[in-house]
Amino acid sequence: MLGYRGFTLEWIGKGIPSGLSQKIHFTLDYAYSERGIAESGDLPVIESFAMDHLDSFETPKTMKLLKKKISKKKLKKKMDDFHAKCPKWKKGHKKWYPKILRDAYRPIFKKPCMCAPLPDLDAWNADWNVTDNNNCYNYGTNYRTDTFAQPGAASGQQYNDLSACIVPAGNISAKMGALSDGLIDLPSNNNTCPGIGHLVALVVAPDEDYHWYRKGRNGKWSHKMGDSLATLLDSSSSPISDPRTADRGDYVDFCTFMQVTHGHFKII
């Protein structure tokens, strides 16, 4: 369907409140964001608000030409036409309507965890050379080095204190090492996939070791303990929906969620 197709609300600038998407598109009966698609009847409310405040909106540079051409009256007519025609169009395409819209918006609005790796256990488990020489940090970042990669080693800031998630000033924690490798700390993340890259979680067995989990494209978590096989299960053999609540064995301290931006980090 060409012409008017709804409203896109975009948060410009920093400081997006947690739980909100940066960009949401409202169309008839549905709303889309990078988190996916949801039923929504908010379009008439947003249209009404927009019409009342049209002059006070900041127009994106690319839309300035359009703004001059379309008057408030014409825009109202386009909205009315959309509301009149859309149900008829939907009636004929009832079965396919959500899917068609979802496909149409796919290039703009990513599915949740779209950029996350698949839990490709075979790639890590089928060849013992790979299994033996790649640890949880390799698997978490989805980067095979065959070196049993250590946080901070690539950047000369390898951890030297595994006593806890936060270590005394002057010492280097596993998290600090990972930050220096290029991972991004997401302390307020609530088990949601970042728009770019994928989500990992860091945990610590105090004074002994650290461990990483990674969130896959299907939203499920997986991990690889050292030179052991990669798995979808926790220490109680249960699937992992959230590493904060999973049975982590000795890795009792949950440190943080972090973002792995593909191509923007280095590990050895």
Added chain:
Amino acid sequence: MVILKSFDLEKNNESRLIAIVSIFSGRRNPEWELNNDQKKQFFDFWNNAEQSPLQTQLPATGNYRGLRLNYGNIRWVLFNGTVTQFEKKDIQTKQDWERKMENFILHTSPVSVKKLLVERKIIEW
């Protein structure tokens, strides 16, 4: 058909026998080299052990996830009563009654590693 081969230390005495115990996830696991007497004793254990139809299954989680021996191109994995040898495409598994081979190898570890294994209740002192 599985070809059962005895391990001849004389013919294979050029390589170092390295033991690696899987207890860490991020950190490198402790590893140590067995001396000639220990090597001979392990090969005696191996040569005299009975064949097992089931390959050693290493666990993916837990604070002890088995033991690995590397000897040139030959590799053994030991856990919970079986030992499997991988040599190129040949795989053979033997029974390790009462985990004698596994415990023997674990007890060849240096004192610092042995302390760790005792703390984790993997072996007794």
